[in-house]
């Protein structure tokens with residue numbers, strides 16, 4: 001076995017959060033050596049797929065208080081307000097920093113960065129690079145990180161399988177070098193998880209193949225609680241069949257949603273009343289098509305129940321119509337939307353409406369951290385979609401996530417650097433012993449095993465179906481229990497899994513098997529958290545408990561793994577600073593309600 | 598399986614033979630797989646179906662399935678393609694031959710060695726270079742929409758390497774920096790915020806830099822993102838010539 005590899009700080013994940021954290025450490029303390037471990041080359045990370053933009057206050061008519069209050073009401077009051085305040089205050093600086101690193105933000109004629117409105121936001125504050133914001137942010141961060149040669153060492157296509165905890169501190173991971181199949185011990189004084197979301201536990205998702213919740217599962221198995229896992233964001237406009245996202249920017253530029261009668265049906269769901277598309281006040285902020293995602297996705301289900309949706313070969317759809325924006329504007333502001341619609345839906349949105357349906361998009365929950373990115377396990381930090389700080393609460397507002405990667409990536413980097421300076425010892429021998437057990441486990445469970453009868457793809461598709469059926473936009477005790485039972489049985493059957501590939505070099509069947517285990521663990525935490533939250537809030541809608549219940553559930557769920565049986569659920573109070581819980585109002589009512597803070 | 602099927606002839610190569618030693622260790626082979634034919638399927642869907650249903654040992658890279666992460670480039674009937682954007686219907690009913698990208702060393706099956714490219718990318722210093730950094734609290738560098746437009750196209754590169762697999766110079770000259778890295782160098786050189794062109798010039802004017810290009814133009818043909826690396830390379834050449842003349846004619850005036 002190769003010798004243990006040692007660095008000061010280990011970052012798992014090379015998406016927006018991981019790269020931002022790595023640069024933060026390199027800039028913060030040039031003496032610290034950083035390892036960036038990623039199961040794909042960093043520029044393949046799913047941050048690349050983000051389209052619409054990143055929120056940060058820049059306009060004179062905007063304010064931090066307004067961004068805070070949009071985020072908090074969007075979150076249905078489940079966000080920690082101290083975290084939101086920090087986030088909002090640091091957002092513009094982080095976005096400007098990215099500009100200084102070359103991100104090609106779209107511009108005003110004056111040369112200043114341009115901003116667009118976004119769902120649930122009262123003002124234009126979403127910075128964008130046409131409709132490929134995540135792509136440009138990721139490449140700017142990756143290319144900038146190459147500048148720190150010697151300080152940041154890249155372990156590209158290394159797959160982390162286990163956290164190593166010794167002496168009460170997280171001190172490293174075991175990771176498979178995909179090219180050789182070697183399972184290395186990577187030791188460090190501090191570890192930052194930046195492994196992204198887990199949308200792949202559902203069949204119909206905007207998430208890429210890599211979003212299997214690995215980091216969440218690794219932390220969960222190491223005893224770290226997962227927070228608010230029941231909150232899963234459905235994006236209202238995915239292409240049927242593939243789940244490819246049509247960005248909210250299509251609606252912020254003025255696109256409208258219509259049902260089979262050509263009605264702008266959102267008017268029937270407390271989201272205000274429509275203005276004609278030629279009215280200069282269209283699109284109205286925080287109303288109709290620019291309402292929050294949870295409410296728009298729920299409205300789709302109701303329309304479906306009323307028989308107002310449109311049949312398509314890939315399930316029911318509504319139409320997202322952007323034709324009135326003009327070919328010129330579509331080409332300029334939404335070129336990627338057009339490319340995706342033409343390639344994957346076979347229609348040109350300049351001439352035809354785009355068929356869309358709600359699609360699993362984002363995990364509000366994740367590894368429990370504080371506002372410094374620290375988890376309850378000393379030495380372990382987390383940032384990005386795998387983490388839950390929480391600024392997103394029960395429903396994330398579009399364009400807050402990309403900014404979150406930057407703000408909390410940088411914070412986690414700085415916190416981990418401070419921790420590493422204070423904790424110099426790393427117990428290599430003990431870590432290697434633990435790692436030996438992990439190496440043996442992987443060999444025995446997968447590489448030398450014969451005679452198992454379960455196929456990977458079969459288990460995975462059963463998980464998909466169960467999640468879709470029981471843990472979708474609307475849930476009940478019964479549906480959740482049923483799905484939980486299925487997941488329990490899949491866990492059982494997983495022991496009897498047989499993979500075909502026993503080789504070392506790029507054994508992608510092995511990594512898919514490890515990912516499936518992670519998905520099952522994440523699903524378990526999600527379902528149990530959802531079962532215990534007997535109320536409806538934001539994206540978590542229980543038809544058997546249709547009202548929000550602040551007296552019992554103005555709290556974060558914390559799910560702790562247990563070896564035998566379902567996770568132990570605990571609760572932690574939400575931090576309220578200036579915005580007492582209120583009613584979420586959108587549409588005309590909203591402007592009247594938006595008083596005070 | 599539906600009545601209609603299509604056959605994929607897939608390049609297989611496993612350096613260590615694999616635990617089951619199913620395949621020879623001494624060289625690549627092709628293996629034919631019959632998969633269901635769906636009009637809306639892309640080649641990547643067919644590969645995923647093979648891996649799920651027929652043969653778990655087939656290895657390849659993919660993630661986004663929406664043409665933006667750049668992982669899934671392969672040769673499809675001899676042409677470099679993003680397999681998540683190559684529809685079966687464009688090949689049906691013929692057999693589809695799937696191979697790893699040409700001119701790259703093969704690691705396994707459809708996976709090629711990317712390290713060479715990453716070294717080339719790094720050699721052009723693909724980051725914003727400034728003589729003086731402006732403090733963040735003083736706000737953004739101003740840039741007009743026209744200034745943005747002058748480099749925007751070259752910033753669209755997803756590093757999919759299709760252009761390398763199409764470039765005969767890459768085939769003949771391993772050290773040629775190649776289309777994408779040169780386009781990215783130009784992306785920074787042309788950015789009004791950047792002042793690093795002189796620092797990048799060494800990598801660009803070396804033999805294996807832009808001068809290696811014989812202007813075949815294949816790279817721009819295959820690029821799925823309309824980056825036009827060939828155009829970028831032409832501009833590098835013109836700029837280099839200008840620099841070279843300037844140095845020759847006005848040695849005192851060169852920065």
Ligand SMILES: Cc1cc2nc3c(=O)[nH]c(=O)nc-3n(C[C@H](O)[C@H](O)[C@H](O)COP(=O)(O)OP(=O)(O)OC[C@H]3O[C@@H](n4cnc5c(N)ncnc54)[C@H](O)[C@@H]3O)c2cc1C
Pocket residue numbers: 012013014015016017018037038039040041042045046047048049050051052053054055133134158159160161194195196197206207208210211214215245247361362383384385386398399400401402403405
């Ligand atoms: C289609 C789409 C569009 C979006 N649009 C927007 C938008 O417009 N605005 C917005 O704010 N948000 C948007 N989002 C959300 C946002 O893009 C994501 O939440 C965010 O990019 C996640 O970044 P990340 O750095 O946390 O993770 P990712 O970018 O997903 O990166 C995860 C990293 O972890 C690594 N990793 C994972 N597991 C392992 C392992 N076991 N071992 C080693 N490495 C591992 C991966 O290799 C990868 O490098 C969008 C999301 C999607 C899917």
Ligand code: SF4
Pocket residue numbers: 753754755756757758759760761776777780816819820821822823824825826
């Ligand atoms: S220039 Fe085009 S073909 Fe070449 S790597 Fe970039 S996107 Fe791919």
Ligand code: FES
Pocket residue numbers: 659660661662663664665666667668669670679680681682
């Ligand atoms: S899978 Fe991402 S480009 Fe094809």
